[in-house]
Amino acid sequence: MKIRTNFSLKALNSLNVSAITPEIFFPTKLEELSELPQSKVAKSYILGEGSNTLFCQKNAPIIIKPSLVGIEVTESDECFQISAACAENWHDLVLFCVNNGIYGLENLALIPGSVGAAPVQNIGAYGVEVGDFIERITWFDFASKALIDFSKADCQFAYRNSIFKQALSGKGIITHVHFSLPKAWQAVNSYQGLSEIDLPITPQAIMAKVMQLRQAKLPEPKQLPNAGSFFKNPLVSVDFFAILQEKYPTIPFYKQANGEMKLAAGWLIEQAGLKGFREAGIGIHEKQALVLINYQGKSGQEIVAFARFIQEKVQAKFNVHLDPEVRFIGGDELNDIACLGSQK
Ligand SMILES: Cc1cc2nc3c(=O)[nH]c(=O)nc-3n(C[C@H](O)[C@H](O)[C@H](O)COP(=O)(O)OP(=O)(O)OC[C@H]3O[C@@H](n4cnc5c(N)ncnc54)[C@H](O)[C@@H]3O)c2cc1C
Known part of the structure; x- marks a missing residue:
């Protein structure tokens, strides 16, 4: 497993804040998760792409940056099942799905970050939340070093919230997210801006509109460092x-x-x-x-x-x-x- 010491996190957070971690681990395989030193995981922070993270101090904690990749697709008569590893990029997964005729995630296009972080705050935009399409989550538990499956109900999804942000915060790693996307597609286009899409409404048209709206009002972090919505809607x-x-x-x-x-x-x-x-x-x-x-x-x-x-x-x-x-x-x-x- 790749390990680095005294590592700068400036390029790994979208607010472009300077911070140094004493040690950062990049596990790329499930087996490597068991090799993470028990004494260190307890003090660590799990980092995805750093687009929802503010390092408040120059000295950051030990970092684990899970680097598992891969997407698998299976299907039944009613649904497509997608299993995506945590280090896949979220927007790339949305593109992959829409380009392969698998629909439902298009309203969530262009949200920065990793697949593994998406369930943590139950990312949402334009009337859709990721939890709507999650069937289960595979979790590596630090204490038992075991892989555990959480059903959608176990995840306790709520507005920008889940069990991974609450009781399970810092206790393990989301390794894979398993989605169930119905073949009978239903457009979600009631949200402001999407209702203007010309008929017939297609998933591709929704995705294009969402991307256009987002690009018009949200600054690109590489040009203007930011972390998206800084505050929750109260x-x-x-x-x-x-x-x-x-x-x-x-x-x-x-x-x-x-x-x-x-x-x-x-x-x-x-x-x-x-x-x-x-x-x-x-x-x-x-x-x-x-x-x-x-x-x-x-x-x-x-x-x-x-x-x-x-x-x-x-x-x-x-x-x-x-x-x-x-x-x-x-x-x-x-x-x-x-x-x-x-x-x-
Ligand atoms: C320009 C911009 C626009 C945005 N728009 C939206 C939006 O429309 N809707 C929305 O909901 N969010 C939005 N966000 C916020 C951000 O995109 C999401 O929160 C995203 O899920 C963060 O992903 P990340 O990989 O960068 O997470 P990070 O910042 O790296 O981590 C976020 C949290 O997830 C945890 N985490 C990360 N990976 C794992 C893992 N594998 N296992 C367990 N825990 C993990 C971290 O410990 C941390 O608590 C926006 C951000 C930006 C910069």
């Missing part, structure tokens, strides 16, 4: 929402099945007067107020301070707390550090 109670709506009649909202109201974090940031705001080499994107950009290679700590400033402004105006969507990784910490406090 959930508030119906009663609290009624107070907000009286004061701000145009406030966008999405009613949730459990009765809560989801607010648009980008709108809140924009209304707080921060869209396009830029200070000391860090800023908020002019076209998308949810995206923070590290214009001048600033440190993780400086980005945390900037994010805290945004949180405070939104809190002061709306009395709503913004929780980060990005994973905050501390120096010697095993798991995320709650740099920005908790949601409720």
Whole structure:
């Protein structure tokens, strides 16, 4: 297995933050996972493509970068089953599927990152979440060194959340994701922007539109380092929402099945007067107020301070707390550090 010491992570995180790990492991085979030293895995961080990760400190923890690749396809009368290894690139998998007549993932085109990270925060866009299509997940458990299969129900998928981000965080590695994609395709095109697609609606047309919309409003991390949506859309109670709506009649909202109201974090940031705001080499994107950009290679700590400033402004105006969507990784910490406090 490839192992490197005192390794720079600058090229391995989309915010382009400087950080050094004392040791990084690149297992490429299932057998190599058992060779990871038990004393070290307990202190490690699992890194995919680093597009949802903020290294808060210059000194990063030990890193495991699972590097298993491969895609397998089987089919039944009703479904295609795709098994993809964790280090496959997510967008390449979407392209592979659509180009081979396997449909369902097209709304999730162009989301940066690896297949293995996709279930962790249950990636979602344009009305679809990856959990909708996951049948099971193969997991390497650090404690028992065994491979375990989790059913979709075991994964506890929720909005930008799953068991892998909660109880199982830091306890193992997603090695393979197994998808079930029905042959009877149903377009999901009710989301803003997709309803304008000309008839007949095809998966290819949805994918092209999604890519066009994303390219128009989301900055490419290689040119403008960012981690996509920096904050989650906050959930508030119906009663609290009624107070907000009286004061701000145009406030966008999405009613949730459990009765809560989801607010648009980008709108809140924009209304707080921060869209396009830029200070000391860090800023908020002019076209998308949810995206923070590290214009001048600033440190993780400086980005945390900037994010805290945004949180405070939104809190002061709306009395709503913004929780980060990005994973905050501390120096010697095993798991995320709650740099920005908790949601409720
Ligand atoms: C421009 C841009 C746009 C984005 N748009 C969206 C969007 O529309 N919707 C959306 O949901 N997200 C979006 N994101 C966020 C990001 O693309 C996703 O969170 C993606 O899944 C991160 O993949 P990654 O491999 O880069 O993860 P990393 O940042 O490397 O890791 C993220 C988390 O997954 C864990 N992890 C990674 N691999 C494994 C593994 N094999 N086993 C166990 N745990 C693992 C890490 O420990 C960490 O907790 C966007 C990001 C950018 C930069």
